[in-house]
Amino acid sequence: MSKAIVITGASSGIGKAAATFFHQKGWNVVATMRNPEKETDLKEDERMKLFKLDVMDKSSIAEAVQKSIAAFGKIDVWVNNAGYGAFGPLEAGTDEQIRRQYDVNFFGVIDCIKAILPHFKANRAGVIINVTSIGGLLTLPLFGVYNSSKFALEGLSEGLWFDLQQFGIKVKVIEPGGIKTDFAGRSLDQFDQSEFPEYENYSKIIAEKFTDPDYAKNFGSPEMVAGVIYTAATDNKTTLRYLAGKDAKQFWFLRRWFGYKFQMGMAKRYMGI
Template identity: 35%
Template structure:
């Protein structure tokens, strides 16, 4: 039995739920948090799993979840900031409300949770923090400008924390998953796509068609479907083994990272543009 404890945000679906299951199977105590724990029917049946409410946009709910976890398990050796929301659209289609929502959950959320867990880890003289970023945090993604900006922020936050808290024996790492079929991308607020003037809406529609066509072409060429379990496995590896601060998961993320490292910037930008950005034919 491991007897160590991990707190994971966003455990209702996808990476979070898979990660909770994996750590529980490895003997960890798991504080599995989500916004609506009353709807959970699987994790709460597992031994050494505490399912409790945590909304990263509500500081008091973070405090309550941490208190509940400490009362039950007595420590938090690892934290996974997994909760997130996504969004697509040309930049002009984003209004302040939608931008704030992305940053509130994807950037300020991990900041809030991390700030409350860090004192516990300092007192324990050990800890590992894993932030979940995205392929959009490695390379600015067309049609995902605001989401990319948020995930770039997560990458930068992680790098800074890794340096700041190393003297306390607290490791901070980030994992950038590629494209996986998870609930994150089935709940994209498509209402954004209705914003903007006619030219922008038409351009947005063409870009979405171009991106879908590219993804379909990749599937027809035999691109393997990515298994979300890969991300859970990568999280476990980063918590339990010595790995770098910046990590990726998925063949597409690995390919983009390699392109970014090996290609001149202008060539890289052209390659991404050819894949995802439609041409505009103006008279």
């Protein structure tokens, strides 16, 4: 019998690539998104279902869990992938923008985990995979709010790694580096800095670096991350963290072996700030 996976945020990028990857591997796949009626690339069939799930709407989460179980009988893996990035100096972000960053990237994940846990506990099995970021292990300029939401998810995941093993449930974290997705487009919430002109030059330097083709040349693909997610879902190990991408591995090597002062100094010099 084929195993089943539920993936949040499957309308684009890593989520869509993961849905396609697992489907090609013979898995039953539930690709969830806020507007499944608008999806054109992923096609429903006996092993692929498209369900509505908005991580800021608990009722949609509960309904997606129920429909997924009804469709395939059992869910084996749940991937919390939905998320986006806020960009800009802290004081330029409105309360609404900052809280929404946490509502989607952190509290939405908590709600999804709470919704699937009764099913996993009843089965005495299951894998929860949280897609964080190398930005959950270290920070980049002007991404402090985003990074902090991913830091929080890293801490939550590490705690759950301990707590859920007694029920046969594994917790995994995927930490991509730079990925060739629309993260810098529709998935980026840029704070309005018009009332904070003192950041103008600083922000310009950072923005130019992030859009520099040389900076992006080492970025990985969504398909690469999908492969790492597949490894985490199928290796039957209790490994917590899975770095995804050459740059993520390089950043973490510097941080781990040379310390945060060295790594942050390198980031400053690279960014030219």
